[in-house]
Amino acid sequence: ALRFAFLGPAVFLLVVGGVDLLAVNRSQDRLQSIADGAAAAGVQTLGSKADPAAARGRAQAFVAERMRQWPAAPDYEARYEIVEQSGRPALRVVLRGHRQSFLANMLPPGGWHFVGDASANLA
Numbered sequence: 190a191l192r193f194a195f196l197g198p199a200v201f202l203l204v205v206g207g208v209d210l211l212a213v214n215r216s217q218d219r220l221q222s223i224a225d226g227a228a229a230a231g232v233q234t235l236g237s238k239a240d241p242a243a244a245r246g247r248a249q250a251f252v253a254e255r256m257r258q259w260p261a262a263p264d265y266e267a268r269y270e271i272v273e274q275s276g277r278p279a280l281r282v283v284l285r286g287h288r289q290s291f292l293a294n295m296l297p298p299g300g301w302h303f304v305g306d307a308s309a310n311l312a
Contacts, residue, residue, distance in 0.1 A: 202292075209291040209301075216263055216288060217303040224282045224305030227251040231269070232280045232309040244280050245269040252284065263288035263303075272308065279310035 231248030234240050248269050256262045263286040272281045284305040290296055 205291050206296065209296075212291075213288075213301045213303065216286060216301075217305070219259065220263070220265070220284050220286045220303060220305035221307070222305075223252055223255045224284045224307040225309075226255065227269075227284075228280050228282045228307040228309035231282070232311060235271070235278050235280060235311060241271045241278075244271065248280060248282050252282070263301075274308060274310050277310045279308050281306070281308040 227248040230251040231244040231246075234243040234247055249267065252267055256265065265284050265286045267285075268281075268283040270281050270283075272279050282305075286303045286305070287300055289300040
């Protein structure tokens with residue numbers, strides 16, 4: 190019984206920490222996937238007219254729709270900007286996500302922060 194009293198909490202923390210890390214990794218991957226899709230969707234409006242407002246708007250709508258479909262989505266901030274890549278205009282989408290950790294934001298302090306960063310230009 191004494192052995193369990195010492196090992197039980199340590200095993201519990203390892204299991205919860207492992208599940209938390211897995212959830213964070215999946216959230217990071219999903220946020221990156223959304224950023225990739227938003228950049229690809231928005232860049233289509235940067236054709237010959239090169240309409241930056243339309244490109245940003247389309248990317249923003251894409252992100253908003255995907256985040257609504259995500260149960261328990263993290264809080265996020267989004268930035269949409271037109272940049273130059275290889276002499277062509279490109280749309281860059283940066284999504285900064287934040288979610289609480291399972292252990293009352295103690296590990297890490299303040300919760301988890303992750304970023305999805307994608308750029309796309311017309312080929």
